[in-house]
Amino acid sequence: xxxxxxxxxxxxxxxxxxxxxxxxxxxxxxxxxxxxxxxxxxxxxxxxxxxxxxxxxxxxxxxxxxxxxxxxxxxxxxxxxxxxxxxxxxxxxxxxxxxxxxxxxxxxxxxxxxxxxxxxxxxxxxxxxxxxxxxxxxxxxxxxxxxxxxxxxxxxxxxxxxxxxxxxxxxxxxxxxxxxxxxxxxxxxxxxxxxxxxxxxxxxxxxxxxxxxxxxxxxxxxxxxxxxxxxxxxxxxxxxxxxxxxxxxxxxxxxxxxxxxxxxxxxxxxxxxxxxxxxxxxxxxxxxxxxxxxxxxxxxxxxxxxxxxxxxxxxxxxxxxxxxxxxxxxxxxxxxxxxxxxxxxxxxxxxxxxxxxxxxxxxxxxxxxxxxx
Numbered sequence: 001x002x003x004x005x006x007x008x009x010x011x012x013x014x015x016x017x018x019x020x021x022x023x024x025x026x027x028x029x030x031x032x033x034x035x036x037x038x039x040x041x042x043x044x045x046x047x048x049x050x051x052x053x054x055x056x057x058x059x060x061x062x063x064x065x066x067x068x069x070x071x072x073x074x075x076x077x078x079x080x081x082x083x084x085x086x087x088x089x090x091x092x093x094x095x096x097x098x099x100x101x102x103x104x105x106x107x108x109x110x111x112x113x114x115x116x117x118x119x120x121x122x123x124x125x126x127x128x129x130x131x132x133x134x135x136x137x138x139x140x141x142x143x144x145x146x147x148x149x150x151x152x153x154x155x156x157x158x159x160x161x162x163x164x165x166x167x168x169x170x171x172x173x174x175x176x177x178x179x180x181x182x183x184x185x186x187x188x189x190x191x192x193x194x195x196x197x198x199x200x201x202x203x204x205x206x207x208x209x210x211x212x213x214x215x216x217x218x219x220x221x222x223x224x225x226x227x228x229x230x231x232x233x234x235x236x237x238x239x240x241x242x243x244x245x246x247x248x249x250x251x252x253x254x255x256x257x258x259x260x261x262x263x264x265x266x267x268x269x270x271x272x273x274x275x276x277x278x279x280x281x282x283x284x285x286x287x288x289x290x291x292x293x294x295x296x297x298x299x300x301x302x303x304x305x306x307x308x309x310x311x312x313x314x315x316x317x318x319x320x321x322x323x324x325x326x327x328x329x330x331x332x333x334x335x336x337x338x339x340x341x342x343x344x345x346x347x348x349x350x351x352x353x354x355x356x357x358x359x360x361x362x363x364x365x366x367x368x369x370x371x372x373x
Contacts, residue, residue: 004087011094022148047156070102093128147279163237181223284308318343
């Protein structure tokens, strides 16, 4: 079931377009958008090009609530392929109910026209199971949406979702590969974890120690993960304006007095300590270099849940590394109650065990590898 024309709504998860493209090797992809999501089309094209995925991408300007607008746009977009040899595949998944209804109606229109012309195999309707990563058509045929060979970049992830970009901190880049992680560095961090470190004497020193600890934790993750995973260090993501996605969102708490004409000086942004990517799957990382109260830890976890979606979409997993075993266990047990099912927790014991595995030359035995499966 490869090649042909594939029609799918962008919805809230534009990565579905990339996943489908990687699996079915299409000739043409029609991405149905709304005025609020139309900005995604050039970003999708760029991401697909970076990942060496084939297929021409075209946007179809629909409307989230006007069924008739989306329906007419689909008729016009598919018309040029209706009498060609290309099979038209309609993926029903994503978008609002009026958009889904328009897709179904347009698919039926072209199916009836094809059958009247004696061609009953030119139109296929697929249902999308995002969770299982599977397409199933009306005849029971299945296509598994496996990970592409190349990993999507951090910048493309951010631009496909709420972010305008992903800016890496030059001072806290992740090592390029596991071979670049110094065993001495891991030993030094393990010693600090065992001794609980020392108390900083100033806020500036505390901030610097936290940054160093975050960078060491990201280096440890790079050391235990296979080379097929991409690992990024500290990232800053400026957010899009929800009303005008082509511009930066303005932080209402930021001051403009120093740089009144510089949009970047008052842009709304957030930071993450790291990012892991395998194909189109992603894990957004946060490291806490202290032992917070359970209440504060729950607040941090809730913020982590928002950041992982803003950077990498609903399918991303948030990973919080916390230097307290008991609080880590409590948070893991509370994920259902506090609706944090997409956040995982790594405790101090997990970090120390992983560090020992790296030092002993057995990174594959680290227990925290289970988080990244």
